Amino acid sequence: METRVIGKSVPRKEGREKVTGRARYVDDLSFPGMLHGVTVRSPAARGRIRAVHFEGDIPWHEFTVVTAKDIPGKNCIALLIEDQPCLAAEFVSHPEEAVVLLAHHDKYLLEEARRSVRIEIEPLPGLFSIEDSLAQKEIIWGQDNIFKSFYVEKGDVDSAWARAEFVVEGTYETGAQEQLYIEPQGMIAQVNGAEGVTVWGSLQCPHYVHKALMILFGLPRERIRVVQAETGGGFGGKEEYPSMIAAHAALLARKSGRPVKIIYDRAEDMVATTKRHPSRTRHVTAVSRDGKLLAMDIDFTVDGGAYETLSPVVLSRGTIHAAGPYACANVRIRSRAVATNAPPHGAFRGFGAPQSVFALERHLDRVAEAVGIAPEELRRRNFIREGQTLAVGQVVKEKVDMNALLGRAFELSGYHAKRKQFAAENSDARGAIKKGIGFASFLHGAGFTGSGEEYLASEVAMEAMADGSVHILAGSTEMGQGTNTIFAQIAAEALRLDCEQIRIVQPDTAHVPNSGPTVASRTAMIVGKLVETAATKLLKTLRDSGFLREGYSAEDFSRACGEYITAHRELKSFVKYEHPRDLHWDDQKYSGDAYGAYAWAVYVAEVSVDMRTAEVRVNDFVAVQEVGRVINPVLAAGQIEGGVAQGIGFALYENVVWQEGRMVNAQMTNYVMPTSVDLPAIRVCFEEIPYGRGPAGAKGIGELPLDGTAPAIANAIAHATGVDVRAIPVTAETLLEMLEAVHA
Amino acid sequence: MPERARKIRVSCVLNGSASSFEAHPMARLLDVLREDLKLTGTKEGCGEGECGACSIEMDGVLVNSCLVPALQAQGAKIRTIEGVAIGESLHAVQQAFIAHGGAQCGICTPGMILAALNLLARHPEPDDAQIREGLSGNLCRCTGYMKIFESVVAAVRRAETGA
Numbered sequence A: 001m002e003t004r005v006i007g008k009s010v011p012r013k014e015g016r017e018k019v020t021g022r023a024r025y026v027d028d029l030s031f032p033g034m035l036h037g038v039t040v041r042s043p044a045a046r047g048r049i050r051a052v053h054f055e056g057d058i059p060w061h062e063f064t065v066v067t068a069k070d071i072p073g074k075n076c077i078a079l080l081i082e083d084q085p086c087l088a089a090e091f092v093s094h095p096e097e098a099v100v101l102l103a104h105h106d107k108y109l110l111e112e113a114r115r116s117v118r119i120e121i122e123p124l125p126g127l128f129s130i131e132d133s134l135a136q137k138e139i140i141w142g143q144d145n146i147f148k149s150f151y152v153e154k155g156d157v158d159s160a161w162a163r164a165e166f167v168v169e170g171t172y173e174t175g176a177q178e179q180l181y182i183e184p185q186g187m188i189a190q191v192n193g194a195e196g197v198t199v200w201g202s203l204q205c206p207h208y209v210h211k212a213l214m215i216l217f218g219l220p221r222e223r224i225r226v227v228q229a230e231t232g233g234g235f236g237g238k239e240e241y242p243s244m245i246a247a248h249a250a251l252l253a254r255k256s257g258r259p260v261k262i263i264y265d266r267a268e269d270m271v272a273t274t275k276r277h278p279s280r281t282r283h284v285t286a287v288s289r290d291g292k293l294l295a296m297d298i299d300f301t302v303d304g305g306a307y308e309t310l311s312p313v314v315l316s317r318g319t320i321h322a323a324g325p326y327a328c329a330n331v332r333i334r335s336r337a338v339a340t341n342a343p344p345h346g347a348f349r350g351f352g353a354p355q356s357v358f359a360l361e362r363h364l365d366r367v368a369e370a371v372g373i374a375p376e377e378l379r380r381r382n383f384i385r386e387g388q389t390l391a392v393g394q395v396v397k398e399k400v401d402m403n404a405l406l407g408r409a410f411e412l413s414g415y416h417a418k419r420k421q422f423a424a425e426n427s428d429a430r431g432a433i434k435k436g437i438g439f440a441s442f443l444h445g446a447g448f449t450g451s452g453e454e455y456l457a458s459e460v461a462m463e464a465m466a467d468g469s470v471h472i473l474a475g476s477t478e479m480g481q482g483t484n485t486i487f488a489q490i491a492a493e494a495l496r497l498d499c500e501q502i503r504i505v506q507p508d509t510a511h512v513p514n515s516g517p518t519v520a521s522r523t524a525m526i527v528g529k530l531v532e533t534a535a536t537k538l539l540k541t542l543r544d545s546g547f548l549r550e551g552y553s554a555e556d557f558s559r560a561c562g563e564y565i566t567a568h569r570e571l572k573s574f575v576k577y578e579h580p581r582d583l584h585w586d587d588q589k590y591s592g593d594a595y596g597a598y599a600w601a602v603y604v605a606e607v608s609v610d611m612r613t614a615e616v617r618v619n620d621f622v623a624v625q626e627v628g629r630v631i632n633p634v635l636a637a638g639q640i641e642g643g644v645a646q647g648i649g650f651a652l653y654e655n656v657v658w659q660e661g662r663m664v665n666a667q668m669t670n671y672v673m674p675t676s677v678d679l680p681a682i683r684v685c686f687e688e689i690p691y692g693r694g695p696a697g698a699k700g701i702g703e704l705p706l707d708g709t710a711p712a713i714a715n716a717i718a719h720a721t722g723v724d725v726r727a728i729p730v731t732a733e734t735l736l737e738m739l740e741a742v743h744a
Numbered sequence B: 001m002p003e004r005a006r007k008i009r010v011s012c013v014l015n016g017s018a019s020s021f022e023a024h025p026m027a028r029l030l031d032v033l034r035e036d037l038k039l040t041g042t043k044e045g046c047g048e049g050e051c052g053a054c055s056i057e058m059d060g061v062l063v064n065s066c067l068v069p070a071l072q073a074q075g076a077k078i079r080t081i082e083g084v085a086i087g088e089s090l091h092a093v094q095q096a097f098i099a100h101g102g103a104q105c106g107i108c109t110p111g112m113i114l115a116a117l118n119l120l121a122r123h124p125e126p127d128d129a130q131i132r133e134g135l136s137g138n139l140c141r142c143t144g145y146m147k148i149f150e151s152v153v154a155a156v157r158r159a160e161t162g163a
């Protein structure tokens, strides 16, 4: 299909502002009379608040002080449920839980004041691991410490064990991971009688913040306004937590009568906000003599931290992805999210899938070894094909060809030759450097799970102006991933205009409709489709009016808009999501069409391991994926490269060190993310099969790269060293121990 | 209440013009730039010299302005992101960052561009290792750095062909 702008690397819409330093992030905004706000947090993981003491040589009368008593509505940060308080009133359930808020115009004095508030707590025993939570050593949430559990069943797992030639078992773990967007979280709030509450901030989901503030303040929809400032990265980390900061800033603003800005410093951001859920997965797999998967029995648990927040949804995605892109007749997945006394874990790119995919892809290499066939051979014999059924009972209707992706990835990486070469070189016991190559094959569902999109019922509006410029109104946010540019391309293509003629209206709940949260790789595919439909409708209106003829130019379009608006006052279109009728999901049985579309991928990692220091380097990385039509090749490759880099961090470097539920290495110096000298060349390849329901044929892409990167690296390390990697991150310290065990 | 040292007057050359400001001697230059001089293009990512979001050039050297006390600016020649473009005409490195996807969320970009300029001043035709080394003090969580390297290479190529 000939396209004007789809498939072209149109430069980023807001690129100029970003390279000149003119883009305005929340900390770049300032209001007259503005105060700064800080949060005083719980020193204990669990306990009863006895008293709060305001000590030191501080002019306390100059400060605005807010506690739970100052909350006009309900003391909660409403999300799926309302279990998380905005400010702890009597109990604290995790370290660093917010208890008191302070505001003052002098930032330095404010910091001293924060240190002079002493929160006295009568400690209660806490739970700090999945094991202790499951063992119910204490009951800290509900009846049984369980936020949510799922049960997925396909076929009859228990009938398969007897027929199996091999039964392979294994338990796998993944650690917490910090999103580490380079812009720390922040908000500015203003409250006044006439307008109600307005907040500006760094955030992914304006309508989540909007809902939380309505309930906290007990105000109607129109008296809360949420505006997204330029946002310096999110990766899921600015999905739910911004509601908390917005709430805090707004409470201080209400009490002081002044605008209040809260900006977290790096340490506070790391210690108090959400991280990727730590996980534990147990696999028991039955395999036939020729390497057919007969049964997969999977038990998946994630640590949700102290409050429910998004854990049920993270668990859901992790559960559905746990059996991967394989056709296996008998699958059982039991899963649960448990409570511990750590700050709530939350959304992070991949959303549960990187955890369960790590376990599966590492496990399958071990299964292949048990069967005595090559790891790729095991996958080949079990890859799902069009017409076959996934674990959740979804019949694959896409033209999926995992074999072709595997072939392409192996060809680009020189997999077979290197596999042999490294095995030969590694057999020299004196070699200080061992090399390995490994891969992972996986899928990632785009959009909300099951009936999620139906419930969301996203909306998008479009308005043409008299000068012919076209405005897109949506609550979807740009945080670096390219929403603005992709939307402009989709609209420009549908309207046959250039991208410059399209304007993206700043997400502001007072002006844009709710197009759903900017999460779950749903923005380009689901909201992008609404943008395309809105453009088509707008064009039809203009055509039907007789102002615009076939074969129009940009000038004709502008003139027609002007004439239409003179005649009819405005030219607008409005579109609401309609769930495809042939997609069915059963929430009770947890089966059906889990996602409208999947991205499919095979990633290959090549590593070298220094046997003396146990340091691992990734020397080459090949990422091959099928994501439908690629709308903007530079942006799409940038998404994959950035995701792979985060995946490399997840696999090797990023180690959250916990002490009684508190992250103790909350600094960039000791929580290490990859720098420019740590990464290999990341080679990205797209196979494009247009997806009928995506805008211009596109599918979701954002989260995919987090799923397969870590297991590919773990498999490569196992290949290089013979160490049976079961947990990530594989830091030099942990690998050194494992190497000593193997070679002892 | 603790007494803080009295403010001092500091004079420097900022983005090509003479400038002077009053600040506490130990105030962070980053805060002076952002708050007093309203040059908010310089960003804060960590405040501890790890991320490079606050990178600026002082007398031709790339520094983390979150670690520089204001008094050190006395007599120095300082360049921030606001001094890189000439009016509306972007520097070749800025253009390359736009064309080649070197900026995603953009929060690391001002510091990254100054690091790139500083690198190119030292190595006008850097090889891959020099680019990686030259940018290693600047963290980017979005791009995985590949498109940043490509942007630097493209800017060099532009300079060579005079395009």
Ligand code: FES
Pocket (backbone or CB within 6 Å): B043, B044, B045, B046, B047, B048, B049, B050, B051, B052, B053, B054, B055, B064, B065, B066, B067
């Ligand atoms: S803010 Fe200065 S190095 Fe991070």
Ligand code: FES
Pocket (backbone or CB within 6 Å): A182, A232, A233, A480, B102, B103, B104, B105, B106, B107, B108, B109, B139, B140, B141, B142, B143
């Ligand atoms: S572009 Fe977001 S941190 Fe670099």
